[in-house]
Amino acid sequence: MLGLGAEPDSLNPVLGYSVDGGSLMFDGLVRRTPDLKLQPALAESLPEVTGEEVRFTLRQGVTFHDGRPLTGADVVHTYEQVLDPANNSPVRGDYAAIEKVESPDPRTVVFHLRHPYAPILQRATLGIVPDKSDLSADPIGTGPYAFVSWTKGDKLTLRANDRYWGGRPAIESLVLAYTTDDNARATRMAAGEFTATELPPKAVARFRDQPGLTVHEVPSADYRGVMFPLEQPVTGDLAVRKALGLAVDRGAMVAAILAGAGEPAYGPIAPGTDWHNPAVTGSAAPDRAKAIATLEAAGWKAGQDGIRVKDGTAARFTLMYPAGDSLRKELALAVASDAKRIGIDVRPAGLDWDAIDQRMAEDALIMGWGSPYDPDYTNYELFHSAYAGQGYFNPGRYRDPEVDRLLERGRAAADPAARKQVYDRVQQRISDDAVWLYLVYLKHTYVVRGEWSGLTPGVEAHEHATGGLLGTVVNWKPAP
Template sequence: MKRMLKFLTVLSAAAVLCAPSAFAAEKVLKVGIAKEPAKLNPVLIPGIFGESLASNIFDTLISFKESASEPAPGLAESWTIAEDGKTYTFTLRKGVTFHNGMALTSADVKYTLEALLDKANASPSREFFTPVEKIDTPDAYTVVLHLKAPYGPLLFALGNPTCGILPAEVVKEVGMDAFDRKPIGTGPFKFVEWVPDERIVLVKNADYFLGTPKIDKVIFRPIPKPETMAAEIEAGGIDVAQRLLPQDVKRLSEDKNLQVLTVPGLSNDYLGFSYTKAPFSDVRFRKAVYAAIPFDAAINGIWRGVGERSYSWIPSGVFPEDTAHMKSRAIPFDRKEAKRLFDELKKEGILTEGFSFSIYTPQNPQRVKMATAVATELRKYGITAKVESLEWATLFPILKEGAGMYIMGWGSVPDPDRWTYKIFHSGSTMNFSKYELPEIDQALEMGRSLSGADKRGEQYKIVMRKALGEDYIHIPLVFKSVTNVVSSKVKGYTPSAQDYLHLVSEKRNVSID
């Protein structure tokens, strides 16, 4: 009997050894993110952190994950555009299911687009879809968009994560806000949990239509302090780190267990002024601030080679190319000129003695440093500025209401509409300066409706030259490259120019050893 038990034990052990998959180690990717997303429901997402994470849960009709400028099939396997540019017809893939097993149909696409357009949802992305007049669904796999007028940026809008397709029946049942905390998409990863300020956990979608992800679980950890992020990637606490300080990137580049990956970015930082609140509303004040600050030296010292000085909102590589003109309109560092303008404003009573105000900024170290540099220089002219670095949930309402001075950033797709309309159009919720001029609105609207880069580009030149080269409503600071530090165990990962974290796409499937 003992021999028999021993034989069975050995046989059992052998069986286990012959079936290694039964005990295969779970492949977990730990990603450090610089800020926790405010929302995960695509309709409600207000910024890049939510967009980046949601792009792994949801799919869009078309995809820009592998190319920031050329669309690839997503949930739509093909599409056609009418000659007049006013009708777009999309044919959906068959057999795609949401994470709850429900089949994707044209009704889900129609519902998502109508939710984006519904004013009651107050979607931050609504203005990108207002040219859509009507949505038809002639069958379960066909979606037809009818536009009021030709709209060049439509494909970019449809391919952005803020147009991730929602399961209509689920959202109707639970509501937009409840869905935000338990999102369900068709993407490569399924939502598991969200522990505020600690982690967001996703697991692989084995039925993903582009193929089963090679990673079993992804843990996104909000780590707002870049020094902590650097320590975590160095110690192995995370496998991917973003938005690190330049000095930490340089040090970590010497670690053989890490990879430093850099691509040209599509994001900028800028100093903005109120167009409606005195003294910021006086162009002389804005010019005085521009002249008072040694921006070249400050930018070089703060960003240290991780980007280049910007003079416009439109980065190189995105039409129209107008760098030389915009650079010629930048105001050079000139203390005498700054003092002359400040004194003139004081004499007229527009700027009072001992004037004080707040410079608002998110908890981004470079932006905080720049705000501090501006505040330090302004004290030399008898102006007191307090730097208020706030969480996004607190900061966003203040900016929407209208702040006197603030430092923010923006990242988007390589189409000038996405770089300008949302920031400079009078009807946009992201126009924090409350900048409002009929000629600017008209140029932005023309830029959307015209066809061809040359014709559209002329409209964006009007906007940039007026807003930044005459009214100085913003002071552009820097176009930033995107650098991620990644564990050498991670394979197939490439940073995104938009600073997204794409783990599975039509050409990639990130893995970890």
């Protein structure tokens, strides 16, 4: 049994389930290796990407869990379902460059693009579902594990796929137990309920040096930061946002909240990845004098209670975080403490996601995103004005025509060097506008019981509930 902190809304790739290829039930045309290289999965080989047509040849002998053979019609159906507006797929925008998908014969699939789209192979990790399948039906894929049952709010049970084209997994039965509260998950791990679980860095301390348990720290592109609602008078003021960026003590956050398992964050693309702009940086230590000077110059004057005021508006706002997420709670409290020292009153509020969803236009939020894959990933949705106010994509309603143009150019350009220049400019612009208050990049921390081979983690994305170290379970074997 594996303990997970997040439960998916759906188990259908069409509706956004594990589109990055981490699912145990589905395969994409391609998949990623631990070092983030692409390799064929349901496709026989990686095709050349030139211009506006991409042609895949399917692997022979692949069957779905119910015994049906994989054909090109299944691939066509999957992508058509994603692109159909009636299905309201949350990942539809990721595939907007696709004009149509055709299958001239059972083993051939042709993608026709509206324009050249550099990340098309990266997007081909989307899990394939059977032709004519219903979105509400029990999941049927081609992956190493098959669906048995799902008790929402509790657990997902899977069984090994005897016919898996990549070889049957060593672990016969798998239970993914969903426990959103970090402390409850740690308690269940300590009680011996879980074989492995994900926990915040501080929570794994109790498991270090315990016999039979191993703590794994895995590098990630996963950041935490403050999403600002930009249409509000306080958080919409650039001087307030810049002052907070100067006032927070990122170094202390890494040391105390992450127990050293991370690093300060200053932008949306992680250091050490190919697309990071090293010019977008800052200081891990606060500069409160400069923060105060920034506020003073913008007309934010200290009131009698120490809280700054401008044009009758107090420098005060609510900072939400998901209740049960101990790491985000601690970050929210740290931001509030640092903000108070420069005269800004930040009020943390722990809420459930349903309540948060209704308030993102008015209140700030400790959010997490980040991907080590192509820079088009999440950044287009987070910063393009077309997504302003669309759920958790661009909830702050950021709008900048220049950033829009750069993001559109970046996904259409074929030359990696040209794309790097574009995304360097995007990162600089986001920094100049202080769209987010970036705080920390995390190392993902896990506790594993027993001795296993096959644990092969790579740099992980924010959305690692179906991937990450626990997603490598298909390769786990008990150590001799």
